[in-house]
Amino acid sequence: MTPKQGSRRLPPLRAAVAVAVAALAAVPGSPGVAAAAAETVAIVGGRVHTAGAGGTLEGATVLVVDGRIAAVGREVAVPPEARVIDAAGKVVTPGLFDSMTQLGLVEVGAVAGTRDASVDDDRVTAAFRIEDALNPASTLIPVNRMEGLTRAVVAPRPGESLIAGQAAVIHLGDGADLVVRSPVAMVAVLGERGARLAGGSRGAAMLRLREALEDARDFAAHRGEWERAARRDYSLSRLDLEALVPVAEGRVPLLVSAERASDIRAALRLAAELDLDLIVAGAAEGWMVAAELAAAGVPVLVDPLTNLPSSFETLGATLENAARLHAAGVRVALMSGSSHNARNLRQLAGNAVAHGMPWDAALAAVTAVPAELWGVAERAGRLAPGLEADVVVWTGDPLELTTWPEHVFIRGVEVPMESRQTRLRDRYRDLPEPGELPPAYRRP
Amino acid sequence: MPSKIVSFVVLGALLATGCTATQSTPETAADGGRESTATASREAAPAAAEPFASTYRPLPSVTTLITGATVLTGTGERIDGGSVLLADGRIAAVGRDLQAPSGARVVDAAGKWVTPGLIDVHSHLGVYASPGVDAHSDGNEMTDPVTADVWAEHGVWPQDPGFVTALAGGVTTLQVLPGSANLVGGRSVTLKNVPSRTVQGMKFPGAPYGLKMACGENPKRVYGGRGRAPSTRMGNVAGFREAWLEAEQYRRKWRRWEEKRDAGEAGDDERPQRDLELETLAAVLDGEILVHNHCYRADEMAQMIDVAREFGYRITAFHHGVEAYKVADLLAAEGICGALWADWWGFKMEAYDGVRENIALVDRVPGGCAIVHSDSEVGIQRLNQEAAKAMAAAAQAGMPVTREHAIRWLTANAAQALGVLEETGTLEAGKAADVVVWSGDPFSVYSLAEQVYVDGALLYDRDDPARQPESDFTLGLLPNAEGGAQ
Numbered sequence: 001m002t003p004k005q006g007s008r009r010l011p012p013l014r015a016a017v018a019v020a021v022a023a024l025a026a027v028p029g030s031p032g033v034a035a036a037a038a039e040t041v042a043i044v045g046g047r048v049h050t051a052g053a054g055g056t057l058e059g060a061t062v063l064v065v066d067g068r069i070a071a072v073g074r075e076v077a078v079p080p081e082a083r084v085i086d087a088a089g090k091v092v093t094p095g096l097f098d099s100m101t102q103l104g105l106v107e108v109g110a111v112a113g114t115r116d117a118s119v120d121d122d123r124v125t126a127a128f129r130i131e132d133a134l135n136p137a138s139t140l141i142p143v144n145r146m147e148g149l150t151r152a153v154v155a156p157r158p159g160e161s162l163i164a165g166q167a168a169v170i171h172l173g174d175g176a177d178l179v180v181r182s183p184v185a186m187v188a189v190l191g192e193r194g195a196r197l198a199g200g201s202r203g204a205a206m207l208r209l210r211e212a213l214e215d216a217r218d219f220a221a222h223r224g225e226w227e228r229a230a231r232r233d234y235s236l237s238r239l240d241l242e243a244l245v246p247v248a249e250g251r252v253p254l255l256v257s258a259e260r261a262s263d264i265r266a267a268l269r270l271a272a273e274l275d276l277d278l279i280v281a282g283a284a285e286g287w288m289v290a291a292e293l294a295a296a297g298v299p300v301l302v303d304p305l306t307n308l309p310s311s312f313e314t315l316g317a318t319l320e321n322a323a324r325l326h327a328a329g330v331r332v333a334l335m336s337g338s339s340h341n342a343r344n345l346r347q348l349a350g351n352a353v354a355h356g357m358p359w360d361a362a363l364a365a366v367t368a369v370p371a372e373l374w375g376v377a378e379r380a381g382r383l384a385p386g387l388e389a390d391v392v393v394w395t396g397d398p399l400e401l402t403t404w405p406e407h408v409f410i411r412g413v414e415v416p417m418e419s420r421q422t423r424l425r426d427r428y429r430d431l432p433e434p435g436e437l438p439p440a441y442r443r444p
Numbered sequence: 445m446p447s448k449i450v451s452f453v454v455l456g457a458l459l460a461t462g463c464t465a466t467q468s469t470p471e472t473a474a475d476g477g478r479e480s481t482a483t484a485s486r487e488a489a490p491a492a493a494e495p496f497a498s499t500y501r502p503l504p505s506v507t508t509l510i511t512g513a514t515v516l517t518g519t520g521e522r523i524d525g526g527s528v529l530l531a532d533g534r535i536a537a538v539g540r541d542l543q544a545p546s547g548a549r550v551v552d553a554a555g556k557w558v559t560p561g562l563i564d565v566h567s568h569l570g571v572y573a574s575p576g577v578d579a580h581s582d583g584n585e586m587t588d589p590v591t592a593d594v595w596a597e598h599g600v601w602p603q604d605p606g607f608v609t610a611l612a613g614g615v616t617t618l619q620v621l622p623g624s625a626n627l628v629g630g631r632s633v634t635l636k637n638v639p640s641r642t643v644q645g646m647k648f649p650g651a652p653y654g655l656k657m658a659c660g661e662n663p664k665r666v667y668g669g670r671g672r673a674p675s676t677r678m679g680n681v682a683g684f685r686e687a688w689l690e691a692e693q694y695r696r697k698w699r700r701w702e703e704k705r706d707a708g709e710a711g712d713d714e715r716p717q718r719d720l721e722l723e724t725l726a727a728v729l730d731g732e733i734l735v736h737n738h739c740y741r742a743d744e745m746a747q748m749i750d751v752a753r754e755f756g757y758r759i760t761a762f763h764h765g766v767e768a769y770k771v772a773d774l775l776a777a778e779g780i781c782g783a784l785w786a787d788w789w790g791f792k793m794e795a796y797d798g799v800r801e802n803i804a805l806v807d808r809v810p811g812g813c814a815i816v817h818s819d820s821e822v823g824i825q826r827l828n829q830e831a832a833k834a835m836a837a838a839a840q841a842g843m844p845v846t847r848e849h850a851i852r853w854l855t856a857n858a859a860q861a862l863g864v865l866e867e868t869g870t871l872e873a874g875k876a877a878d879v880v881v882w883s884g885d886p887f888s889v890y891s892l893a894e895q896v897y898v899d900g901a902l903l904y905d906r907d908d909p910a911r912q913p914e915s916d917f918t919l920g921l922l923p924n925a926e927g928g929a930q
Contacts (some may be wrong), residue, residue, distance in 0.1 A: 425799045428805070439770075
């Protein structure tokens with residue numbers, strides 16, 4: 001469906017998109033706080049879950065200065081210039097972090113022109129970078145952040161190739177550039193989907209993946225010869241090979257979607273053999289290979305609501321997957337796999353708890369663990385001095401459904417509790433009486 | 445309004461014109477014809493005795509007293525320290541100081557909550573069964589935009605593992621609908637969520653049939669993509685109207701024959717030919733089959749209301765209704781329920797204006813009827829959580845809703861839309877003992893359905909593996925894994 005020329009001329013296309021993105025971001029009137037300076041804020045008296053070494057502190061203060069967390073504790077002095085938020089009876093956590101979204105890559109799911117998450121052309125695979133397509137003005141960003149989501153992995157989806165491209169981490173604050181770190185992973189898909197893309201068999205998918213990685217290694221070692229056409233042909237284009245080199249060298253994680261136990265094992269074998277930094281996404285049958293995942297130190301991203309045999313590769317799906325993986329010592333992060341409703345990440349965490357995952361582990365699976373996995377642990381994911389201040393003040397237990405955020409800070413800036421949805425709600429909240437002007441005149 | 449509609453229907457029927465192919469859409473029609481419907485259709489078209497009749501019989505039960513619970517009755521009442529007595533498959537009593545009859549099983553539910561069995565008015569379990577392989581794609585007869593002749597029950601696979609997981613989520617009744625590819629997708633069926641070898645063994649006795657209709661993007665995309673009508677919303681409405689015109693004509697033809705027969709002027713030889721498609725549509729015009737209309741946009745709901753007016757039928761519920769909040773007053777005035785999601789939005793253009801307060805905004809209008817529905821084999825497992833999210837969104841927006849009221853979104857209001865409120869949907873003496881015992885507040889993410897009773901029979905018990913059914917499909921699938929597929 002994508003025009004073919006789109007793939008070949010990446011550099012000019014990138015430039016054009018970047019200009020467009022910058023122009024969009026500059027449009028006034030987009031909801032947000034782009035101009036708001038990071039202020040000094042003291043969030044006082046709440047139950048503070050640091051998601052880190054600080055543990056949980058009752059009646060503690062979180063001090064935010066210049067966009068960063070300056071202090072967390074029960075004995076923190078509040079500077080006189082600080083805005084004080086009384087959080088007595090409230091719960092304070094790090095901002096939530098979804099490990100798999102297409103935020104900024106999709107506006108309306110069924111409207112092709114607003115979708116940029118996949119490439120239907122197998123000449124662009126590993127080189128595909130999402131940040132060139134990212135739209136910081138997407139309405140999905142305010143919708144999700146006002147419910148406590150402050151960071152997310154934005155990942156490409158497989159189009160025509162089982163190597164989908166490079167994922168990035170974004171923040172959900174305002175600004176023209178939401179990208180925090182890129183690339184954070186190379187995304188590939190095995191299992192049924194990978195098999196289909198490779199011609200019909202899982203065996204072929206593994207061969208394609210292995211070939212790509214081996215070619216990247218060879219390319220890195222013999223670039224000069226290749227430039228002089230004195231090296232064999234490779235399975236991928238130069239751009240794709242360049243992108244795969246750090247993956248093949250174990251410097252960028254390979255994020256592989258795999259559900260069936262045997263597919264996860266195949267990925268583990270490949271990673272061990274080629275010394276890759278592997279992360280497994282999906283892993284519906286992950287609990288069946290939990291010991292192997294733990295022994296290999298391979299983390300998993302799971303959706304804790306996956307419990308049906310929706311295909312023959314998820315026959316072992318269970319609501320206890322997250323709990324069992326955690327108990328086996330596997331590092332678990334949760335993923336919504338959604339974009340419009342990435343905000344439901346906390347519901348996923350709550351359900352993981354309902355089915356056996358310790359509460360602290362579930363919170364960490366949507367805060368500290370993803371920050372670690374995606375290489376931003378020194379910037380986000382916990383409430384600790386020096387980190388960027390992604391802080392949420394909740395009316396109660398954030399994993400409950402009957403609570404909500406009262407304050408959301410992203411990198412020290414409080415974001416408004418507004419979105420296109422709240423404006424629509426307020427426009428129609430009181431329906432017009434006869435004789436009144438239509439709702440079209442209301443601009444909440 | 446309803447009576448006006450009925451007379452309109454009759455008029456419309458007499459006016460009849462010819463028309464188009466009928467098709468059914470998988471997603472919309474929810475409530476079906478009950479026995480009275482079948483009776484009426486028989487009058488219109490003398491078929492054999494009710495086809496595909498329910499063979500459901502309540503499973504064995506013992507007199508059970510659930511005591512000491514927080515009871516949400518579904519009537520808007522909350523009873524702290526309440527008890528519910530189940531006897532002979534019915535609710536015998538609900539109150540504070542009930543005594544256990546001798547021999548009764550007593551369930552100490554101190555600290556637990558009790559609600560009516562949950563009801564999902566929008567499911568495709570069985571017609572889009574797990575695993576979701578092509579061979580299980582039985583919910584959209586995408587060969588014609590009007591397929592009123594197809595019945596969801598003929599596509600329902602009772603071994604769909606999703607029935608079992610829905611039961612573990614407290615769902616005791618569900619409406620299975622055809623999908624939304626067609627303008628008219630076909631008849632829905634209302635099921636008791638009981639393990640059964642046959643669909644007939646699940647059919648809710650006496651529940652009316654529903655007709656699934658779908659407006660908006662889906663039908664026009666499916667057929668427009670094939671270069672045939674409908675390819676626009678204009679074509680959608682034309683397709684509906686043509687189908688109803690044909691149904692009117694069909695009904696008139698039958699009535700004429702019946703009059704002549706009754707007058708001794710015509711015999712069986714002149715009896716009109718039965719038409720499965722028009723028989724179903726005519727039963728809608730007769731008010732015997734309930735219309736469940738998949739419709740997202742506010743303006744389209746208003747259009748569908750006018751189509752219904754023109755032909756004199758009633759719309760029981762708009763399903764999905766992502767923009768229902770924009771016309772909540774209209775829905776309430778017409779007595780149409782909104783069967784809605786808590787937060788789905790943005791997956792297509794007609795879902796772009798979703799708001800989390802949709803359910804509460806539809807609910808709070810005087811006469812408003814809001815229902816939490818799933819349309820999902822995942823969502824049906826936790827309708828209570830969907831309701832909790834809608835409740836929280838309402839509270840955050842300054843429109844707090846009590847738990848005893850919110851539970852109606854997934855019990856009483858749903859039962860009303862399915863035409864089975866006299867039988868289930870609330871905890872009231874005399875009704876079917878469809879009951880859930882929750883480990884705690886059902887609006888908490890941590891609470892789980894511990895016991896689920898259908899007609900008094902304990903069909904799911906989280907603490908008793910002997911009371912946890914398993915589909916044939918998952919049995920023995922994972923010989924090397926412990927714990928199975930739950």
